[in-house]
Amino acid sequence: MAIINPDLCNGCKVCLMYCPLGVIRMDGEKAVIDQENCVECYVCSRNRVCAKGAISPAEINTKGRTLRHFLSDPTETKAATGVPGRGTEESKTNDVTGRVKQGHLGICIDMGRPGVGVWIRDAEKVAMALAQAGLNFEEASPLTAILKDRRTGEIIDEMRNERLLSIIVEGTVPEADFPKVIAALRVVEKEIDTVFSLGVISRVDATGRAPFLTQLDGLGLPMPMRGKVNTGLGRPFVND
Ligand code: SF4
Ligand code: SF4
Incomplete structure (x- = not known):
């Protein structure tokens, strides 16, 4: 748990600019952390943000606060994924992992970014819809x-x-079920108190095209203006 020592704080307000969720506020002349909304990312206690050394991590003593810290602090490596951060390497390394097969799509719902945050109960709503x-x-x-x-x-x-x-809600669906995913997201987006982006991972066919893109028009979705494409990383490990 990040805490501010009021005896050391001089009220300079520098730390307020560093908190990615804006949960540090002034209480009179001293900075305080809204612990209900703090996600334990420790941005405020790293890299000498506070020149007075007033901010420090205290012992985390509940499972819930530990979860906040491990999923919100990008310097922590997760046992489940083997990589730092709250997602997996799937989106960028499918040529190596082969998680998304031909005829399937990888779906990544990236929730809470940038600078909004996400309650797990809202991630659950999206997970249940999907x-x-x-x-x-x-x-x-x-x-x-x-x-x-x-x-x-x-x-x-x-x-x-x-x-x-x-947090990222991740998984795969048969390509034919993509319209169901979009329909589910259009319902659940009205029931959650945060933002999300939709990432789709697709294998390309023999002509180098991603067939699912032809569905976008019919679903009322714009053609994506950006993407991540693996090239020049060597021969793919998987071809199925
Ligand atoms: S940076 Fe340090 S001294 Fe300045 S307001 Fe924050 S806690 Fe107080
Ligand atoms: S730990 Fe993160 S969320 Fe909490 S006050 Fe510090 S910067 Fe803000």
Whole structure:
């Protein structure tokens, strides 16, 4: 838990600019942290943000606060993924991992970024909506590790009311089910108190095209203006 020592704080307000969620505020002449909304990312206590040394991490003594820290601090490496951060390497390394097969799409719902944050109960709503649409949750995703039931997308009860900097709901669906995913997102986006972006991972066919792109017009979605393409990394490990 990040705490501010009022005896050391001189009220300079520098730390307010560094908190990515804006949960440090002034209480009179002293800075204080809104602990309910703090996600334990420790940005404020790194790199000498406070020249007075007034901010420091204190011992975290609950599972929920530990979860906030491990999923919100980008310097922590997750046992479930083997990489720092709250997602997996899937989007960038499918040529190596082969998680998204031909005829399937990888779906990444990146929630809470930038600078908004996300309650896990809202991630659960998205996970449950996508489970109904047929999403097969990604095994190595941190969110999957806190699911109570992978068929429904329900999350372990004691984690539901924790808050994170961001989280990714990840998995795969058959390409034919992409319209169901979009329909589910259009309903659930009205029920959550945060922002999200949709990332789609697609294998290309023999002509170098991603066939799912032809569905976008019919779904009322714009052609994506940006993407990540793996080139020049060597021969793919997987071809199926
Ligand atoms: S940077 Fe340090 S001294 Fe300045 S307001 Fe924040 S806690 Fe107080
Ligand atoms: S730990 Fe992160 S969320 Fe909490 S006050 Fe510090 S910078 Fe803000």
